[in-house]
Amino acid sequence: MAESTNGNKPVLLEVNNLKKYFPIKKGFLKRVVGQVRAVDGVSFFINEGETLGLVGESGCGKTTTARCILRAVEPTAGEICFLTDDGRTVDIATLPDEEMRVLRAQIQMIFQDPYASLNPRHNILDNIGEPLFVIEQMTDREERTERVRELLQLVGLRPEYMQRFPHAFSGGQRQRIVIARALALNPRLIVADEPVSALDVSVQAQVLNLMLDLQRKLNLTYLFVAHDLSVVKHISDRVAVMYVGKIVEMSPTDELYYHPLHPYTEALMEAVPVADPRVRSAMTELEGDVPSPSNPPSGCYFHPRCRYAVDICKKEEPELIELRPDHFVSCHRAGELELEGINRDNHIDEKRIKTLN
Amino acid sequence: MDNEKKTLLSIRNLKTYFVMDEGTAQAVDGVSFDVREGQVVGVVGESGCGKSVTIKSVLRIVQKPGRIVDGEILWWHRSQDGQEELLDLSQLDAQGKRMRNIRGGEIALIPQEPMASFSPVHTIGSQLVEAVRLHMDVSKREAKRIAIERLQEVGMPSPEQRLDAYSWELSGGLRQRAMIAMALSCSPRLLIADEPTTAIDVTTQAQVLNLLRRLQRERDMSIIFITHDLGVIAQIADFVVVMYLGRIVETGPVDDIFHNPQHPYTIALLESIPTIHQASKELLPTIKGSIPHPFNRPAGCPFYPRCQSFMPGICDKRTPVLEPANDRQSVSCFLHHNSSEEEGQADETALARARAQVSVN
Numbered sequence: 001m002a003e004s005t006n007g008n009k010p011v012l013l014e015v016n017n018l019k020k021y022f023p024i025k026k027g028f029l030k031r032v033v034g035q036v037r038a039v040d041g042v043s044f045f046i047n048e049g050e051t052l053g054l055v056g057e058s059g060c061g062k063t064t065t066a067r068c069i070l071r072a073v074e075p076t077a078g079e080i081c082f083l084t085d086d087g088r089t090v091d092i093a094t095l096p097d098e099e100m101r102v103l104r105a106q107i108q109m110i111f112q113d114p115y116a117s118l119n120p121r122h123n124i125l126d127n128i129g130e131p132l133f134v135i136e137q138m139t140d141r142e143e144r145t146e147r148v149r150e151l152l153q154l155v156g157l158r159p160e161y162m163q164r165f166p167h168a169f170s171g172g173q174r175q176r177i178v179i180a181r182a183l184a185l186n187p188r189l190i191v192a193d194e195p196v197s198a199l200d201v202s203v204q205a206q207v208l209n210l211m212l213d214l215q216r217k218l219n220l221t222y223l224f225v226a227h228d229l230s231v232v233k234h235i236s237d238r239v240a241v242m243y244v245g246k247i248v249e250m251s252p253t254d255e256l257y258y259h260p261l262h263p264y265t266e267a268l269m270e271a272v273p274v275a276d277p278r279v280r281s282a283m284t285e286l287e288g289d290v291p292s293p294s295n296p297p298s299g300c301y302f303h304p305r306c307r308y309a310v311d312i313c314k315k316e317e318p319e320l321i322e323l324r325p326d327h328f329v330s331c332h333r334a335g336e337l338e339l340e341g342i343n344r345d346n347h348i349d350e351k352r353i354k355t356l357n
Numbered sequence: 358m359d360n361e362k363k364t365l366l367s368i369r370n371l372k373t374y375f376v377m378d379e380g381t382a383q384a385v386d387g388v389s390f391d392v393r394e395g396q397v398v399g400v401v402g403e404s405g406c407g408k409s410v411t412i413k414s415v416l417r418i419v420q421k422p423g424r425i426v427d428g429e430i431l432w433w434h435r436s437q438d439g440q441e442e443l444l445d446l447s448q449l450d451a452q453g454k455r456m457r458n459i460r461g462g463e464i465a466l467i468p469q470e471p472m473a474s475f476s477p478v479h480t481i482g483s484q485l486v487e488a489v490r491l492h493m494d495v496s497k498r499e500a501k502r503i504a505i506e507r508l509q510e511v512g513m514p515s516p517e518q519r520l521d522a523y524s525w526e527l528s529g530g531l532r533q534r535a536m537i538a539m540a541l542s543c544s545p546r547l548l549i550a551d552e553p554t555t556a557i558d559v560t561t562q563a564q565v566l567n568l569l570r571r572l573q574r575e576r577d578m579s580i581i582f583i584t585h586d587l588g589v590i591a592q593i594a595d596f597v598v599v600m601y602l603g604r605i606v607e608t609g610p611v612d613d614i615f616h617n618p619q620h621p622y623t624i625a626l627l628e629s630i631p632t633i634h635q636a637s638k639e640l641l642p643t644i645k646g647s648i649p650h651p652f653n654r655p656a657g658c659p660f661y662p663r664c665q666s667f668m669p670g671i672c673d674k675r676t677p678v679l680e681p682a683n684d685r686q687s688v689s690c691f692l693h694h695n696s697s698e699e700e701g702q703a704d705e706t707a708l709a710r711a712r713a714q715v716s717v718n
Contacts, residue, residue, distance in 0.1 A: 057561075
């Protein structure tokens with residue numbers, strides 16, 4: 001894991017101060033009376049071949065961030081620098097539509113709901129073959145069939161199934177089809193928005209394993225958006241934590257889970273129920289609710305719920321700084337606080353190691 | 358300790374089928390378990406395992422074409438003057454007065470989606486008062502007092518004002534609290550929580566779980582807690598029922614289920630779930646295949662096509678029943694016993710040979 005963050009790999013995607021505001025309109029004239037700051041100055045980077053996990057509670061702007069990267073929504077401000085396969089660095093945020101259309105082949109998306117993301121009236125061959133036809137102009141049906149066959153084998157489905165329609169497949173199989181479609185154009189970055197949260201627990205593991213396996217085979221880079229901390233830990237090299245439109249902490253996975261620097265990250269870790277009845281801790285609750293992104297609190301957005309908050313937190317907004325090598329945090333008191341990550345010794349772990357041997 | 362407590366609900370060999378033109382879905386196929394007073398029973402399983410249909414059968418709210426075709430749902434009913442009576446809920450008229458009194462009054466439900474369960478055009482207060490007055494003979498003012506008291510109990514800030522709020526004005530966590538207050542409004546003896554934390558964030562989930570634990574302790578209430586999240590089960594349940602395709606595969610105290618699972622499905626399920634304590638970027642052990650469609654249930658043990666310990670000629674021929682594997686856990690698996698639904702016993706020597714082969718693999 002350490003070698004994937006050694007800095008030798010080029011930065012594939014660098015997002016700088018990305019903002020997306022949605023206007024709130026009211027009245028007959030639809031005047032703009034306010035703004036929902038869904039994404040409010042987000043900065044992060046992803047090295048080639050690694051996975052960045054993006055976690056946060058619902059409404060924190062993680063999906064909007066993912067959509068901005070594909071320009072599925074137009075960002076309000078900020079830069080999204082992407083290293084293309086011919087070595088140029090382009091700013092996706094300002095790229096003309098015509099160039100963006102070509103570039104999209106290199107950035108593909110996997111959606112949350114595999115039941116809604118496949119066309120039910122097309123068979124699997126057409127569902128997966130469509131991007132080949134549209135973008136790669138692969139008009140020869142035989143050639144397309146051959147490529148779909150390869151793709152299905154790659155994701156562990158039998159190629160004979162390609163004449164079937166999506167309704168004939170289970171959720172896990174559909175997610176494999178969606179992954180095959182995303183891989184059709186040989187993308188370099190895959191943005192996965194909650195790809196396993198709609199799946200059954202026994203199938204989640206299969207899809208996660210497939211994604212890890214494909215990453216190793218094809219040198220893929222993932223932006224993995226999810227709310228489940230266990231799933232994110234499982235797949236990510238580095239993790240970024242979002243809260244009300246901002247990144248509050250970003251670091252290599254183990255560092256973040258075992259030595260968090262932001263009080264919000266600590267609170268998230270404490271809230272995860274431990275799958276062991278012998279460790280029945282009172283799950284420490286975070287008081288209150290996520291503030292509305294249209295009317296965020298002053299200073300640090302987290303201060304009303306933060307147990308370590310002091311005066312400065314109410315007045316000044318903290319900056320995202322690199323406190324330790326490769327560990328970014330935005331908190332006035334970071335460094336002086338002794339925060340607890342997840343507990344390393346756990347009964348289930350020992351048992352798991354035994355059964356795996 | 359639990360054995361001394363009185364049984365409150367006893368589900369015996371419950372079968373709820375959905376008979377349709379395309380075929381019959383055996384959503385619940387012979388489920389039996391007990392709930393004792395003050396006990397938290399966790400029911401775990403993946404989608405389609407019949408956990409929701411089981412509790413809908415208990416509440417008699419199974420939607421057509423679903424029907425209880427066999428079995429008993431025994432409920433120790435206590436009337437207001439303290440008289441006890443044993444009722445079979447499966448025999449009552451689902452729309453009848455007795456069932457309506459029990460539903461919401463003695464057995465309450467916390468549904469999965471609080472957003473979809475509250476009426477958006479009535480205030481929280483009017484819905485709470487309605488629930489109270491449906492089951493208790495009290496004045497409007499008294500009902501309102503009870504409603505405020507319940508909201509206070511679930512930790513709702515400024516409950517008097519929240520009575521006039523609509524459900525869509527509340528955040529996810531508060532909405533779920535209001536739902537719990539509504540379920541508790543008539544002091545039920547059994548609370549059924551159907552995936553109450555699935556649709557909410559992990560920080561809110563911790564709030565709701567802590568609240569349920571506290572209420573259960575204070576009121577000595579029984580809870581049936583349905584979820585697919587093993588972390589939640591480990592934190593809240595005393596006794597666990599593991600279901601797969603409409604059948605119970607294993608039951609036992611929570612500690613034994615997590616530290617000494619017996620059924621291959623339970624073992625595989627525990628291993629395949631990513632936990633926060635695991636090293637990252639490692640492949641997870643998986644259960645091969647996927648859950649079969651309810652119309653094509655495999656013959657014999659429903660889990661055999663995905664099972665690591667499949668014994669050809671045994672598991673695919675006969676259907677195991679739930680039998681004690683040790684003094685605490687019961688398992689329906691031929692690795693542990695030789696009892697099946699079909700008449701007669703299999704050849705013991707053949708079974709022993711098959712078991713030996715499985716352990717070699």
